[in-house]
Amino acid sequence: MPLSFQDLPVGRDARINELGNASDRLHELGLTPGTIIRLVRVAPFGDPVEIEVRGARLCLRRSEASGIRVSLVE
Amino acid sequence: MSTTIGQKTARIALVGKPNVGKSTLFNALTGSNQKIGNYPGVTVEIAKGSYCVQGRVVECIDVPGLYSLRAMSEDESVALRVLQGGDEPVDLYVIVMDAGSMERCLFLYSQVAELGKPIIVALTMTDVAPNLDLEALAARLGVPVVPVVAHKNEGLKELQDTIERTLESPVVPDIELGFPERVRLAIQRLVEFKQAPNIHTLRLWLLREEEPPRHISDDFRAALTELREDLLGANLSGKVLDSQTRYAWAASVRKQVEPATTSPMQSRTDRIDRILTHRVWGLLIFAALMYLVFQSIYTLATPLMDGIETAMGALSDGVSPLLAGSPLVHDLVIDGVIGGVGGVLVFLPQIMILFFFIAVLEGTGYLARAAFLMDRLLGWCGLNGRAFIPLLSSYACAIPGVMAARVMPDPKARLATILVAPLMSCSARLPVYVLLIGVFIEPKYGTAVAGLTLFIMHLLGLAVAVPVAWILNRGVLKGPRLPFLLEFPRYQWPRWRDVLATMGNKAKTFVTTAGTVILAMTILIWAALYFPQSSSSDAQAAFSRLSTQQQEVTSLETFEAQYQLEQSFLGRFGRAVAPAFEPAGFDWRLTTSLVAAFPAREVVVGAMSVIFGMGEGEDSKELRTALATATRPDGTPLMNLGNALSMMVFFALCCQCLTTVATIQAETKSAKWAWFAFGYMTVLAYLFAIVTYQLFRGVA
């Protein structure tokens, strides 16, 4: 089921479908279409979030990844 | 490569992703002392050093980290200029890769490999990362791969040998990244043209990321245009395709060379992060940690400080009789040199303890987590979590802090960060706080309140910075909210040798400043207070005039000393400007000390030592006692809680550092912004000092 990055639940693996208007830096850091990412945790005030991608941990703001569409993998 | 009289030279550059260990390797190779820290973006400027083996001098360049050949921030632009040839051609690129973060390192490698330059790979973190199949890696990369653990001096010899061999017979990698057939063929065709640039640039043109320059020949342009149309038609264009292909290649290499186990480092980091970035515990621990830092600066340093004070007193007592023959030299040495410089040196322990904590925070990787925790609190005003690291650096000193703002991709966020960075309470302010807290707060309210006051003084700058940044972003800079992306480092134990080195360096800088700038300033101040000498008869006349009017007077000797101060050049100047600072509770002596500290705030304690020391006449006391007992002309105590606090607040907020102003000018390339920072901080400091004094003057 496709959903927006904003709605990604914590701890679930999801595959990137499209990047939308996300910054170029995101795909250069490995967030390319088809990549599996996981939302690891959310900062105390709800933003930013920590995600795991390609064996690394990135911290980013939800709003900056809002264009990314993902689908959960079972 | 050039050859001078029998000696070969070469230039190599250490490039790679941020935080892979480039500077650690650079330091080990060249014996330099570049800053190292466990977070991305430590190095923001090029550094040079060299080593000599087998009769060849190899000049090394340490380069800021970068993620790709597209620079998004100033530090990356600096790095990119080196890769594009820069001012000085580089003979060999040493690509530094972190064995625990292969895919992003391989991504960058795949781009640099297409620049057509000789490359070798230095593989770091092999002591903590899973064992890689090095032969397979070298085969896939097409260049030599040398594992190193630079801080333990492992692999350096092999690396130098490989560098030497590669300089003699350069290897330019030729790797198959697996771009779609059509793209591959297109590149192949374009490479045929004599004027074709390196493959990386061709790819940028071909995939429509960049337009070719105007001066290329017609047939080359025609071929390029045709191929671009063709690829666009086949839906093979754009930056994402480029990244996607490279990452697919990187993933396949990683899969081949890395054992298929989960890394124990990452799970350890995860366990720590579950607590340190927890919604509740994370914030509590952060606050507690910061409080602990300042409390221990206060309490741990006190015995050491007393030791230095005693030593200075003994020195003064020992030297005094030797100079008895010449009153002028005696006063200069005792009041000016030992009083002034010694008064500053007393604070060496605090500075070293502060830097101990900063080095530990930087070495563990906690800094990036602090940015994660704080982003929301800083974000609303237009700063972002990325600003946290430059701001925290500014607690040591604003100059590296202002420079560290280079890592911020957004120019507006960077400017806002630069302009508020000097508000953070740097280590040079520490002596003033410790001095005044020690005299006016600790004796009455105890060490807990003393530590708390020190903590609040350090928070004040940050608390003021947030609304200032908000106003800047709203009114002056105007911009949208800014992107914030940060790669989390794995936790590490701080390397104690690095921590000690940092403390040692800072101590050296502090003592050097005390021995040069502060010494010169205190001698100047001393002279301006010593001359012109008022005659003893004038003073006695004034004394007898006063004693007939008032019952309570000090001894003639102290009165003479005071009289001399007031009649001196600096005394006259001080009394002329003092009315402006009267609402903040400062008399002419405090005002003079403040004004003298405008070029460099470190001067203030030295200045106060001289001014208050000389005012005591023969039996000069050390500064703390002198401050506690100093009186106004009407006999009431000069200082109390009110003006002790207002003095601290003034120091916390004022931009008393010419070097910072110069650095802001260099970084923003604008004198306007530099003086803006100076101006707004001075005004804020003045107003806040007045408010503080008016609020606290009544508190007994």
Ligand SMILES: Nc1nc2c(ncn2[C@@H]2O[C@H](COP(=O)(O)OP(=O)(O)OP(=O)(O)O)[C@@H](O)[C@H]2O)c(=O)[nH]1
């Ligand atoms: N375990 C281990 N740690 C290392 C090694 N090399 C470097 N480090 C640590 O990795 C961190 C980053 O090192 P730096 O040398 O500052 O990295 P850098 O590549 O210069 O980083 P930037 O200047 O930010 O691009 C520090 O905490 C080092 O102590 C290594 O071989 N093994």
Ligand SMILES: [Mg+2]
């Ligand atoms: Mg570095």
